[in-house]
Amino acid sequence: MRRALEAIPAAVRSNEGLSARRVAVQQLLDQAFGGDLLLDCHDPDEFFAMQLRPGLIPRLAKSFSYVVDVLDDLAGAIELRAVAPFGWRSYGELVEWFNGVDPVSGTVDPARWASLTPFFVSGNTGHIGLRDAAHNGVQLFRPCEDLPRWFRLRPDVSDVPVGVLFEMGQYGWAKLHISLADCRASMDLSNVFDPFDDLVAWGREVDEGDLPVMIEIDEEGSTVVLAVLPTEDPTRVLLRVKRLYPDELLLEGIVARSELAGTFKAELRRFFAQEFDPGHWDDLEGSLPTKERLQQSRWFAAFTADGAEG
Numbered sequence: 001m002r003r004a005l006e007a008i009p010a011a012v013r014s015n016e017g018l019s020a021r022r023v024a025v026q027q028l029l030d031q032a033f034g035g036d037l038l039l040d041c042h043d044p045d046e047f048f049a050m051q052l053r054p055g056l057i058p059r060l061a062k063s064f065s066y067v068v069d070v071l072d073d074l075a076g077a078i079e080l081r082a083v084a085p086f087g088w089r090s091y092g093e094l095v096e097w098f099n100g101v102d103p104v105s106g107t108v109d110p111a112r113w114a115s116l117t118p119f120f121v122s123g124n125t126g127h128i129g130l131r132d133a134a135h136n137g138v139q140l141f142r143p144c145e146d147l148p149r150w151f152r153l154r155p156d157v158s159d160v161p162v163g164v165l166f167e168m169g170q171y172g173w174a175k176l177h178i179s180l181a182d183c184r185a186s187m188d189l190s191n192v193f194d195p196f197d198d199l200v201a202w203g204r205e206v207d208e209g210d211l212p213v214m215i216e217i218d219e220e221g222s223t224v225v226l227a228v229l230p231t232e233d234p235t236r237v238l239l240r241v242k243r244l245y246p247d248e249l250l251l252e253g254i255v256a257r258s259e260l261a262g263t264f265k266a267e268l269r270r271f272f273a274q275e276f277d278p279g280h281w282d283d284l285e286g287s288l289p290t291k292e293r294l295q296q297s298r299w300f301a302a303f304t305a306d307g308a309e310g
Helices: 002-012 018-033 056-063 093-099 195-206 257-275 290-294 298-304
Strands: 038-039 047-052 065-072 078-085 116-122 126-132 162-168 173-180 183-191 213-219 223-230 238-243 247-258
Touching: 002 018, 002 116, 018 038, 056 093, 065 162, 093 116, 173 238, 173 247, 183 213, 183 238, 183 247, 195 213, 195 223, 195 257, 195 290, 195 298, 238 257, 247 257, 257 298, 290 298
Parallel strands: none
Antiparallel strands: 038 047, 047 116, 065 078, 116 126, 162 173, 173 183, 213 223, 223 238, 238 247
8 A cells, every 4th residue: 555655746747647647546546445436627736635435534544543733843854743534434423523613604414514535746756635625736738629539620721819917906816818829808806716726737737738628717606618629630738718607709710829828827927927926816814825835836836946948
């Protein structure tokens, strides 16, 4: 089990495509947990979510302990002070302990309970953890549309110029504007449903050509979908932006994949270097600041580091 867990960070950092990485990571999870942990729809990276099966909790109760006291100094050295046996025999018992007494009503109110999602986190070490499912990391989707199977681009269809602009707002709001030639779509970004992890992962997949890829941006009342679909030409993609409920197509056009990736990277770099205001975004006490959290993505860190080229 330990060897399988320790092998996962290397598997998610490999140069293989997304599908191959998912297969490798799932095989290691199966070795460690006998099929009781399944990869979610997220892109497996150094922080990813999983789906648990009923057998996971009894397995943890049999073989695992959890940290109850840790000493962490400013130099980065961490000392485990105390651990305790994983004492919950079922998912229900664990959820009941995790939620406890409701802080608002002062009573036990199952209607307000948060569910739990297992996560794998790795850096210099790796461990399995459980946390609130409302903060479940990156969510990349893979559209089922297979355009090259059914369509070919007409010879007279040319690439459309693409533009990307992030705009910082106040009190937990920002905007993202995407344009194709003279057409422009704008969407609201809310720190309640922080989209930047998804946007960074989406940009990385476009840059690496690991397509199709799609993300959803929650505007606190409506949802915007950003999708990039491959064509028969690996240098050209279909960019689609639409709003859900009701469905509304905002933008759609054929663009050069390298131009889309380069424009998106350059604007991310400009925004976080010159305009992003953590005072109007990072208001969740105890959470890692947004820019510091995004730096954990090697793709983002590579082009936002001081002196890096866009």
